[in-house]
Amino acid sequence: MNSLSQIPSISWLDSQGSEGVESDAHVGAALNWLASSSGDAAAFFDRLRAAQARYRAITAEASFLGKDPSWSDLGPDIVAAYLAQGKSLLDDRRTYDFALVSHVAPWLKQLGMNIEALKRVDGAVGRALRMLRNKEVLPDTAIFELVMASNYAAAGYDVTFIEEGSGKTPDLKLSGGESSVEVFVELKRLQRGSYEIEEQRRHVEIFSRLDVLLNKLGLSVDIDVTYEKVLSDVPVDYLLQRMNRALENQIILPNGYPWKDEYGRGIIRPANVDAVRHDIRNSYLYFGMKLARLLSGRAVSDNHYHLSAEASPSPKDPRYIDRIKYGSVVTWKCIAQASIERKAKYVMSKLAQADRQIEGHGRGVIHIAMDVELDSDASDLRRQRNSASLCSFQLESQTIIVHLHYFVPRQSENHSWLSDETVDTFSRLEEPQEPFRAFPCSTKLDNGLPAWRQKLRP
Template sequence: MLLPEFPPHMFERLPDETFHYGDFPDLSAGVGYFQDLMGMENWKERREAAAWRFYRSLVGEQEDPSSEGRFYGLKDLFGWYLFLGESFTDHPQNYEVFYGCRVVPVFAAIGRNLALVSQIEGFEERARDLIGPGRSQPNGGLFEMLVALAYARDGAKVAFKPEEPGRAKAYDLDVEVDGTSWAVECKRLEGGDYVESERARKRELWSPAARLIVPSGRSIYANVDFSVELGDVPDDYLFQNVVEFLRSGKDSSRWSDDYASGVIGDLDLEPLQTALEDGYLLYPGPIYNKLLTGTYIRYDELNTLQKVKYAENPHFIDEVDQAIVLRTRSLSEGAIEKKARDFKRKLVEASRQLPVDRPGVIHIGLEALGDDLIEHRRYEKIMNTINDFDPKGKPLSFIYWHYFAPEASPEATWAFDETCQWRGIRSDKRPLSLTSLIIPQQSEGRDGAHWDGVPNETFRAP
């Protein structure tokens, strides 16, 4: 149970704190920019609200009407982002690594380019909207800022186009390059309802089975690869497999049928418990997950029920007496097709917002948080969309699409892959030569995509 109030040092770096991530000036600059616009008193209130939501969720005291297990509230999603950005350097004991790896590189990219902000007309107004009315949906605004900074970094004159009340939404940026004026529209593609519904369905399938195991005191690990969509799996599917396993008296068993193939067996907690003898472990975190399951998998899908003793800070675990873990993959043909979301709808919307009196550019940002098979499929769908796309008479010249692949691993607090692709629709000279919105120009890159099987020099935190 949490204390009724946070300790005085809650948002400070502790003198004896050993778990920290070092200094990151670019990140601090980006976070500080938004904090200054927000005002420190306002920020402290929002920071405390984000912290309470996070810690109450960790210990199971936070009601979640969505049943999606979020550590954050959607009403002030930007406040959660800023909380993660600040905690990385200033109070690392509060930093949540899995979501933070998606946020830290973005704030760092903005901080790295703050000298350009004064040259971009309307940038501050867009930022103020982001921290105020747009706080519940910050991804689109942050993406627009990254695109604007990229054009400015490339030498263009850039201005945010102000919205006109009572008129249909226009494009986002006016960009001038070598005397040519461009209209630029930005769209951000989110993860989608299907991914969220899959997560909820896994909890529905696993919760009764996990609760059945608890009284036995056994630590159990199950690894299941579903061959059909989760909505087609019987409600008691995992429960019945667990019942059969427990009745068998075996240490482990395997199965394969029309729904899935799986293995279930006793989980050895010794590696995790041995590590805990040397000190607390951050939870949730990739190091903890690797010690618990024996392997680290990028974009892992774990459902974990544990009997633990928290450290004084419940973001860290002191002891583990029992753990019941489900690791899954959902890569049926139907699931791959639905998770590999194309951006056709976003492309059509963006094209409609472009004017008819000047050449247009569309930028679409996509977050890649799925298996490489999903990204392969999405690439195929996107290329079909691009090849068949009709701008309906609009002078659309170029389409850029940017894949962002964040990661938190046992080896790096955060790492980031970024793949940029573009297609010329007309014969105009390309207005943006840069291919990276987030990764610094001095980082190493290569031709190809992050999902193509060729080893990447993934950009990692300094």
């Protein structure tokens, strides 16, 4: 889903002379609604400008070049850092982040598309205010709740956020619509699993040992590795050892230096630095996914590549380069069964919680959302397990429909932001039920593939 619409005159948004990436009236409308909901619009945008300044300072550090920031890297006000990506899309190209924006812009876009319906949702302002006051908690769950509430309102329902009391309560009450029967909605969002976070942190350690050698010798290599053991069992100097053996090998192999051992398999080839130099001959290049693609000659997956290079940063934006002396890329994945199992976090606990919160209130609908890895066997297994769980779970409440939402926020060279959604729907009703999507106006791809298996052309 991508918009190129023009932004109207908005008093609270102030570009301060900066240039944005994309003019999107819906993202602007969502930010203005949140500003109004905060009770102090000027202070709200001051928070976002402060978050932009923190991002600018952090990414100006030389040690940060080529590293995608996490929300926790951007200071204690995580809510402001999150929402600032929407503001940066509109007014500040320097603080717009390729890796983070797709976690934010689609949700603000959808909220803004439903802005008139959102204004009719009883309790929406209170829910937004509670989110804005809780600075240290990533607001993706609250944004999901607000988006789905506005989607129901846009579909013709009267929607009310139910205040949390001493007992278990659902999130929303729906009335009107096609039926006069009240329906209660519970919304859950699974956070990124601790195992996945730890696995990626471990690979940063493995790469860091190699990185020292790459910079010491000024190497330009392309390394692609597939681990067959969990990364906690892989020696931290594993890639360093493989690189040293390749350098010691006197035999020149036309297709690179391959290896296979007890930990996995891989290949080391020369990196295509000439492709990078051709690309930046008359322009700058972001030190990120496209650089990795040019060096390796293949598409790379979000969160599963590392870069090492000596390059000259742009004086206007140190995240971009205009000259390169040498550069290397490492791409990786882990196919160890134990790793796939651990990352296939499924929905049983969230489903049980949602069932208890609807129980005793009436007919119910449950939405459970989760981010999944692009092109991942773990994502395939997660979906299989989730489906099996839904088919066997004994609901105690009068829940009639369960929607499972799988989201893949992704980086793309062709879009300012992009997120794919797959929805699996399970129903107790006799007639088939259409999925109730978070992004109902996005383009449908009827190729039978789930979100994480969709391919983009570079």
